[in-house]
Amino acid sequence: MKSIILNKNISRRVELGHPWIFGNEVNRGKLLDASPQPGEIVTVLTHDKNFIGRGYTNPQSQIMVRLLTRDKDETIDETFFLHRIRKAWDYRKQIGYTENCRLVFGEADDLPQLIIDKFNDYFVIQTLALGIDVWKPAIVKAIEQIFSPKGIYERNDVPVRELEGMQQQKGFLSAEFDTNIIINENGFKLHVDIANGQKTGFFLDQQDNRKAIQHIVKGADVLGAFSYTGSFEIAAAFFGARKVTGLDISQSAIDMCNKNAALNGLEEKCEFICVNAFDVLKNWTKEGRQWDVVMLDPPSFTKSRSSIDKAITGYKEINLRGMKLVKPGGFLVTSSCTNLVQPELFLDTIYAAAKDAKRKLRQVVFNAQSPDHPIIRGQEYTHYLKFLIVQVL
Numbered sequence: 001m002k003s004i005i006l007n008k009n010i011s012r013r014v015e016l017g018h019p020w021i022f023g024n025e026v027n028r029g030k031l032l033d034a035s036p037q038p039g040e041i042v043t044v045l046t047h048d049k050n051f052i053g054r055g056y057t058n059p060q061s062q063i064m065v066r067l068l069t070r071d072k073d074e075t076i077d078e079t080f081f082l083h084r085i086r087k088a089w090d091y092r093k094q095i096g097y098t099e100n101c102r103l104v105f106g107e108a109d110d111l112p113q114l115i116i117d118k119f120n121d122y123f124v125i126q127t128l129a130l131g132i133d134v135w136k137p138a139i140v141k142a143i144e145q146i147f148s149p150k151g152i153y154e155r156n157d158v159p160v161r162e163l164e165g166m167q168q169q170k171g172f173l174s175a176e177f178d179t180n181i182i183i184n185e186n187g188f189k190l191h192v193d194i195a196n197g198q199k200t201g202f203f204l205d206q207q208d209n210r211k212a213i214q215h216i217v218k219g220a221d222v223l224g225a226f227s228y229t230g231s232f233e234i235a236a237a238f239f240g241a242r243k244v245t246g247l248d249i250s251q252s253a254i255d256m257c258n259k260n261a262a263l264n265g266l267e268e269k270c271e272f273i274c275v276n277a278f279d280v281l282k283n284w285t286k287e288g289r290q291w292d293v294v295m296l297d298p299p300s301f302t303k304s305r306s307s308i309d310k311a312i313t314g315y316k317e318i319n320l321r322g323m324k325l326v327k328p329g330g331f332l333v334t335s336s337c338t339n340l341v342q343p344e345l346f347l348d349t350i351y352a353a354a355k356d357a358k359r360k361l362r363q364v365v366f367n368a369q370s371p372d373h374p375i376i377r378g379q380e381y382t383h384y385l386k387f388l389i390v391q392v393l
């Protein structure tokens with residue numbers, strides 16, 4: 001196996017457990033001798049030849065190596081993937097996430113850039129780096145061995161793959177199956193479109209947060225913006241809201257919302273409208289309309305560090321509008337799904353909006369994503385979701 005030797009001043013980050021090694025941390029002279037191929041497994045050594053770990057490399061990527069193991073005796077082969085996926089599954093079972101869960105959350109499960117979502121007997125996978133993509137057959141085999149699944153699907157239609165020199169693609173990794181499935185969550189049911197839904201088809205990361213609204217929505221008039229398939233809105237109706245209005249800009253999302261309402265016999269209480277939420281919230285604020293509960297779950301306003309300021313402006317603006325639509329003593333339920341806006345900054349933004357709206361906030365809940373998407377300290381990208389409920393006084 002080829003080795004990569006790090007520069008003498010290797011960052012403490014790697015020593016402390018971070019699995020990424022950047023190109024500028026590698027001793028180029030030594031690297032040329034080894035010339036690893038894109039995707040190849042390499043051994044990583046300190047400048048004085050002490051073992052650090054083993055991982056996959058992609059000299060084309062800024063992150064030259066992503067470590068898979070720090071155990072000298074562990075080889076990276078089919079069995080390695082079987083063990084790692086089994087370990088991830090054992091952990092989900094331990095913390096109580098069995099029917100639907102993020103089975104593998106990349107780096108947080110020591111399987112960098114691998115995502116596996118489990119929707120009861122169906123599995124959706126994403127291999128977002130070349131070095132993990134080459135192990136797809138081993139990953140599929142492991143899933144088959146552990147779960148005897150009804151179906152496995154690949155949702156690699158993600159632009160980030162192109163940065164790794166790979167194509168975007170999606171399709172079956174098992175025998176074909178009906179990719180429109182139904183899952184149970186928090187006592188209600190939801191349609192999930194594995195092949196055409198966003199990301200892997202469904203946002204499992206808000207699973208617990210949808211439950212967190214159960215008390216505040218009882219008997220309430222609820223407005224939800226950025227509904228996607230209506231999961232928060234269905235939850236609100238299911239937990240006893242009087243009336244729920246949901247907004248999304250995509251007609252196919254709205255169709256799915258209506259299907260989900262009907263699936264749960266909640267169509268009488270639910271109304272979904274295909275509109276631009278930014279415009280509508282603004283107009284309704286001007287008209288002085290108000291709800292008991294307003295829920296916002298916008299798409300991430302930024303994908304790059306350079307536009308964090310723009311994202312903050314976006315979050316502030318939408319939350320300002322949302323807050324104004326809450327009756328005094330009602331609740332704002334608000335999320336942010338980008339790791340580029342860290343929790344404190346998100347809270348600061350919400351409180352800045354409250355100042356402008358001349359409203360006082362009382363914090364009810366401040367959560368991250370559900371624990372089947374583990375957070376690893378020192379790897380800030382693993383803490384990406386912020387979920388806040390505040391009473392708006």
Ligand code: SAH
Nearest residue numbers: 203226227228231248249250276277297299
């Ligand atoms: N709450 C959802 C996820 C929302 S994803 C869940 O838990 O499943 C964000 C949604 O915002 C997408 O469905 C997208 O179509 C919608 N969206 C994006 N821009 C919008 C806009 N300007 N107005 C309304 N909806 C918008």
